[in-house]
Amino acid sequence: MAQIAVLGAGMVGISTALALQDRGHHCVVVDRSPPGRETSYGNAGLIQAEAVEPYALPANPLSLMRMAFGAKNAVELNWRSLPSEAPALFSYWRSSLPSSLQKVIPIWQQLVSEAVPRHADLIAAAGADNLIRRDGYWEAHDTQRGLAAAILEAERRQQRYAAAFTLADPATLARAEPGLRRPLAGAIHWTAPWSCLAPGELVASYAQLFAKRGGRIVVGDALSLKPVGKGWHVAGEGAEHVVIALGPWSPALLKTFGYHVPMVRKRGYHRRYAGDAGLRRPMLLADHSVVLSPMLEGLQIATAAELSAAAPQDHPRQLARGEAAARSLVDVGAPIAPSPWSGTRPCLPGMLPLVCQAKRHPGLWLNFGHGHQGFTLGPVTAARLARAMDGDASAITGLDGGVR
Numbered sequence: 001m002a003q004i005a006v007l008g009a010g011m012v013g014i015s016t017a018l019a020l021q022d023r024g025h026h027c028v029v030v031d032r033s034p035p036g037r038e039t040s041y042g043n044a045g046l047i048q049a050e051a052v053e054p055y056a057l058p059a060n061p062l063s064l065m066r067m068a069f070g071a072k073n074a075v076e077l078n079w080r081s082l083p084s085e086a087p088a089l090f091s092y093w094r095s096s097l098p099s100s101l102q103k104v105i106p107i108w109q110q111l112v113s114e115a116v117p118r119h120a121d122l123i124a125a126a127g128a129d130n131l132i133r134r135d136g137y138w139e140a141h142d143t144q145r146g147l148a149a150a151i152l153e154a155e156r157r158q159q160r161y162a163a164a165f166t167l168a169d170p171a172t173l174a175r176a177e178p179g180l181r182r183p184l185a186g187a188i189h190w191t192a193p194w195s196c197l198a199p200g201e202l203v204a205s206y207a208q209l210f211a212k213r214g215g216r217i218v219v220g221d222a223l224s225l226k227p228v229g230k231g232w233h234v235a236g237e238g239a240e241h242v243v244i245a246l247g248p249w250s251p252a253l254l255k256t257f258g259y260h261v262p263m264v265r266k267r268g269y270h271r272r273y274a275g276d277a278g279l280r281r282p283m284l285l286a287d288h289s290v291v292l293s294p295m296l297e298g299l300q301i302a303t304a305a306e307l308s309a310a311a312p313q314d315h316p317r318q319l320a321r322g323e324a325a326a327r328s329l330v331d332v333g334a335p336i337a338p339s340p341w342s343g344t345r346p347c348l349p350g351m352l353p354l355v356c357q358a359k360r361h362p363g364l365w366l367n368f369g370h371g372h373q374g375f376t377l378g379p380v381t382a383a384r385l386a387r388a389m390d391g392d393a394s395a396i397t398g399l400d401g402g403v404r
């Protein structure tokens with residue numbers, strides 16, 4: 001039984017603290033903000049059983065160029081940030097080549113397959129059932145051509161990974177979603193994912209469970225971390241082991257210990273609007289790369305990736321385009337907040353999260369870099385890291401990313 005400090009109270013950090021506590025360790029969580037107020041607050045809230053392959057870059061140069069120039073609103077490239085981002089992006093592109101990707105996919109797929117059951121246990125224990133829907137989401141398409149390509153891809157995933165889906169033609173979709181203002185070409189209904197009506201609230205309810213079971217959450221700066229004797233000191237707390245679960249801020253802390261961890265920062269925006277627009281379950285508008293999620297607070301529209309090291313934009317173009325597409329489809333109410341929310345997906349070039357012990361610092365453990373799926377995968381890598389910290393190195397095979 002060890003004294004462990006977990007740095008970061010997002011989905012990953014809180015899940016890690018719960019997993020360690022479950023194995024009998026004493027844990028304290030350190031964060032400068034209350035649990036679930038950063039990236040784990042602003043995401044689309046999908047617990048993604050269907051995300052069986054990681055987000056790779058297109059290997060084909062033509063598709064890559066189309067993506068870079070904003071096809072389907074999927075990527076916004078800040079050209080001025082490109083020089084500083086280029087090394088990590090190049091490494092990401094190399095990892096996306098088929099020979100490398102084939103090594104990553106089985107590890108990723110196994111992690112994703114563990115996500116819904118892990119969340120199910122935590123949701124039941126935390127009494128958070130009121131925050132969860134268990135009926136999947138729509139991947140909706142404007143054109144027959146786009147839909148046909150998406151069906152082929154869905155069938156591939158079904159055959160290869162048993163990813164479950166059904167098809168909805170325009171009439172079926174209109175019956176299921178009577179709030180739609182115009183017909184669509186159709187939709188894939190991914191049936192296995194769950195969705196959350198308030199992502200930050202789910203993390204907060206997991207944090208309450210941790211506290212109820214005797215854990216402590218303290219306000220403090222993770223950058224105060226210092227090695228002391230055979231242990232660590234952070235934010236006035238002593239610990240034998242430390243876990244860095246600071247999401248997109250993790251590389252900055254590791255840099256102070258001499259580790260260089262390149263990160264591809266994929267900014268995303270969301271805005272919430274009064275009312276739920278009549279949507280009964282979340283809908284990805286595939287031709288516009290936005291997710292419409294009916295949440296407790298109202299309808300949320302969340303964007304895809306802006307590759308930018310710069311500060312968030314006040315009027316992000318991806319969100320403006322996505323909002324226009326949403327307004328043509330459903331009754332979007334007035335924005336709830338004066339400006340959009342922005343956060344950064346912590347993506348590592350190798351596409352797998354880092355879940356391991358730091359090479360030159362015994363007792364310093366890492367659990368970050370979950371990219372597009374950290375809300376989904378938090379409890380999964382948490383359970384695996386906890387096993388590894390108890391001596392089962394096999395739990396984190398393939399997840400050490402070669403940190404130098």
Ligand SMILES: Cc1cc2nc3c(=O)[nH]c(=O)nc-3n(C[C@H](O)[C@H](O)[C@H](O)COP(=O)(O)OP(=O)(O)OC[C@H]3O[C@@H](n4cnc5c(N)ncnc54)[C@H](O)[C@@H]3O)c2cc1C
Pocket residue numbers: 007008009010011012013030031032033034035036037038039040041042043044045046047048220221222223245246247248249267268269270302303343344345346368369370371372373374375376377
């Ligand atoms: C628009 C958008 C949509 C997304 N949609 C989905 C989705 O549908 N499904 C999904 O699975 N994933 C989704 N993601 C990704 C997911 O949100 C992230 O991968 C996940 O939230 C990362 O969790 P985390 O705990 O690592 O980081 P965070 O939630 O950011 O937590 C890090 C914590 O570290 C704390 N911290 C940072 N620096 C310090 C410091 N110096 N001292 C103390 N504390 C500090 C912060 O306050 C924060 O609480 C989406 C992301 C975005 C941006």
